[in-house]
Amino acid sequence: MTTPALFNxxxxxxxxxxxxxxxxxxxxSLTSTGVALPDGTTYRIKTRAVDADNRLVLIRDNIxxxxxxxxPHLAVVEDLPITANSAGITGMVHGIVRAELADAEVPxxxxxxxxxxxYAADNGRADKAQMAAAAYLAAGVQFPDDPGGDRCDAxxxxxxxxxxxxxxxxxxxxxxxxxxxxxxxxVGVPRLTR
Numbered sequence: 001m002t003t004p005a006l007f008n009x010x011x012x013x014x015x016x017x018x019x020x021x022x023x024x025x026x027x028x029s030l031t032s033t034g035v036a037l038p039d040g041t042t043y044r045i046k047t048r049a050v051d052a053d054n055r056l057v058l059i060r061d062n063i064x065x066x067x068x069x070x071x072p073h074l075a076v077v078e079d080l081p082i083t084a085n086s087a088g089i090t091g092m093v094h095g096i097v098r099a100e101l102a103d104a105e106v107p108x109x110x111x112x113x114x115x116x117x118x119y120a121a122d123n124g125r126a127d128k129a130q131m132a133a134a135a136y137l138a139a140g141v142q143f144p145d146d147p148g149g150d151r152c153d154a155x156x157x158x159x160x161x162x163x164x165x166x167x168x169x170x171x172x173x174x175x176x177x178x179x180x181x182x183x184x185x186x187v188g189v190p191r192l193t194r
Contacts, residue, residue: 021165024072024106025157026063027150028093033059034150036158038070042143042151060096067104074186075101076161078153079110107186111160113153118179119163119172120156131156138170 027034033045045062047055080087080094101108114124121134128149135141135152138159143152162169164180 020167021073021162022070023074023076023158023161023165024066024070025154025159025161026075026077026097027153027157028059028077028090028097029148029150030055030059030089030093032148032150033062033093034146034152034154035062035066036151036154037066038072038158040141040155040158042146042155044146044150056092056096059093060100063097063100064104067100067106071104072106074161074165075106075108076157077108077110078116078157079112079184081113109161109164109183109185111157111180111183115179115182116153116156116160119160119176122173122176128152138172 022038024038025034025036031047031049034042035045036042045059047058049055051058077094077097080090098108111119117126117131118124120126121130123130126134131149132143132146132152135143135155141155143149143155146152159169160180160183163172163177164183164185168177
């Protein structure tokens with residue numbers, strides 16, 4: 001298995017007559033991972049500190065099931081945080097999930113949190129409430145019981161993947177869409193087959 005190379009160009013858009021790509025959004029965290037499935041539904045994978053390393057197994061198994069069930073064409077993942085402590089803890093989750101994506105041959109994109117916020121809310125420092133408000137304004141979507149904004153962030157990651165692929169889910173200003181050029185996109189994303 002090889003890891004896909006990364007670049008900043010979008011693939012050719014799928015024709016209007018063709019199916020939408022199946023894109024999954026993943027906001028990875030050891031305590032509460034947000035997942036946006038290709039059909040747009042969102043959920044959290046919550047873990048407890050008392051479960052120690054079994055937290056990683058729980059996340060891995062859940063992601064494995066989602067990949068097998070939904071067979072996404074692309075996974076859009078929030079990139080590692082910059083702070084050393086958070087990056088180390090979240091890096092463990094990234095390693096597990098990236099291995100699952102590689103095993104399932106699902107290419108992945110990485111988007112920094114500030115880039116995602118600028119894309120969604122036109123503010124690289126947007127808080128969770130602003131991200132949720134932007135989702136409501138863009139598509140009428142709400143995220144009850146999402147105190148950390150994990151489901152909302154995963155939803156925006158999926159939306160970013162659709163924009164990059166050329167199948168946007170809703171209208172956004174061009175300046176916000178242009179922020180996605182800062183993300184790391186995979187080369188050779190597989191085309192949809194009928």
